[in-house]
Amino acid sequence: MLTAGAMMKGARLSYAESGGTVSDPEHPKGDPTRPVTISYIAETAGVSIPTVSKVVNGRPGVAADTRARVEALISEYGYRKTNRKNVMELVFGELEDMWGMEIIRGVERVAREQRVGVVLTEFGPPQDSVGHPIGDMLARRPACVVTVAQLSQEQRDELQAKDIPFVVFDPTTELPDGVPYVGATNWAGGRSATRHLAQLGHRRIAMIAGPDRILGCRARLDGYRSALEVAGLSVDTDLVVRAELTTQGGRVAALDLLSGPERPTAIFACNDLQALGVYQAARELGLRIPADVSVVGFDDLPVAALVDPPLTTVHQPLNQMAAAATEMALALGRGERPQIGLELATTLTVRESTSSPADQ
């Protein structure tokens, strides 16, 4: 065995001499297909294996310059723990037809570029005890996790304890400071949807608001209020109705709003499913969209462009949000310190479900 001093001076050569029949000192034992191991990095850096282990796992007890040198080699040789597999996890509470695919696509795109496999996990409802998705996920030792499921504090602690970085996708509740997340600008989206209606000349603009327990719903509602104020319109509490984020919820709320004596000329729904419920209600009441009532949704689900009339809605950049979350998670997995909290801008997509009330 060589001394540490000898290793520091001519590390690569000494490795080659001690180990194998090497001609190319760039690769361990001269075999380019052989994975770079912790011992190779240690020898090349002129430090011990435990020191590299500490750097790799982000543990303290390594001098800054030593750490820097080792990190440089790790990145130069593309070292990865052989049993730390090259996969990340994408966790859903439940795989939703309407939203899921855009998220999956965004994650997949970035992961593919970085040559990381994506394991898709569905936690399912807690009472559904089929399988052990959480334990199985931890056993896979993923490089990082992007979670669409709202993890409990316990689950987050468990990931932290196992040193698996994670990013929460579109959090529905307030997270403690320091928990990485990617969301959308819900407040700004609610504001621009409402401003659009006000600019078309609507004065009686109703909102079907979602449940208060969902943070994004509150933000959308506040955006609605803010835009009304800016437009010099008062917030009429009769024009705000709560409903679950479903087609049925939207339908019932809209029947309520549209059956009254002084019905609104426009409805902003908290999401597209609710907006489709407004379509149903309008049909039932014999009202035309947008001639009798304008409708704006939120999300821009694929179905929004397919319905009749095509739905004006606030586009959530799910694909880009997912990509950003994945980049963040993978960076954390590499031990980098990215910005850990992002909201991506929503954009209003104007289709044919809105018009000026003058047309009515």
Add this chain to the structure above:
Amino acid sequence: MLTAGAMMKGARLSYAESGGTVSDPEHPKGDPTRPVTISYIAETAGVSIPTVSKVVNGRPGVAADTRARVEALISEYGYRKTNRKNVMELVFGELEDMWGMEIIRGVERVAREQRVGVVLTEFGPPQDSVGHPIGDMLARRPACVVTVAQLSQEQRDELQAKDIPFVVFDPTTELPDGVPYVGATNWAGGRSATRHLAQLGHRRIAMIAGPDRILGCRARLDGYRSALEVAGLSVDTDLVVRAELTTQGGRVAALDLLSGPERPTAIFACNDLQALGVYQAARELGLRIPADVSVVGFDDLPVAALVDPPLTTVHQPLNQMAAAATEMALALGRGERPQIGLELATTLTVRESTSSPADQ
């Protein structure tokens, strides 16, 4: 160290005595959260670690009864190699909003039950050389592969060479005998869609057929023809129009069919997207569905229930097909010999886009 004989008699106890402060002999070192290791299985079975290793990896050189005993313990304690890649791959050519999620769900459900992670891979168009999805997939050494992408003969050969079993999901071309696949009963589905229209009393039933290169489209067309014959109706070649499987394709074909002098009273579209194109065409021509023309689709995409009127369509059990493909692939991965070729029954979902021509 205890002798093998002593271990065979009181294996669990001996492990507890030798190792730790155990009270519950059911779990290694008394810790139920601690994973079951190869050494625990070896000691419990009264064999050496290498012997268990051979069993786990399916290598020869183990007596049949020893193997059986070890396998029983492995299954009893749910042993899994800590670093073993307990993953399978689900491969898409392109992740499609409309179809993908149901497939993913079906795969996920079965994989979760069998405690296997699902790595989702998108091959992407060949010219898109970002990443190396195929090589990366092989490097992950998955237990098996379910592929929605139509693999080339070469790719199939490569998987075979690496001993990775695979199942083709809904093959669009004829496969060589012996290639495992799961599809749907396209011919029967085309037949029942057409029979439904004939039973409603339609005599002029048109079909928008898909491209001939897609096997399932040919089957649906033949099902249409077969049902017409059974109903005593002649196959009028003017009533069969080819179109790509898109909304635009369906629209153009429907405009063609519905603008003629003797227009059909019903249209069977080869898929739901085409059927949505028929909706557009009808709107443009001022025709009502189903009053002026009945429409049947194929696939039962989520959007089918949401459009106005809700679309009568042939339901493809994508979820069950995916589950069956996954069971097949995992069984192949375990070295079993399942039935390797299945078509799952489609079912007609009658909604509101079809009615008797008498109503017209």
Add this chain to the structure above:
DNA sequence: CTGAAAGCGCTTACAG
């Protein structure tokens, strides 16, 4: 067929 021995990549606890 079986398992002792050597070895691999990596982690942990701890002495200096």
Add this chain to the structure above:
DNA sequence: CTGAAAGCGCTTACAG
């Protein structure tokens, strides 16, 4: 801060 030592789960090559 550093790394020698012990240890872990597992694999491989080989002696019996």
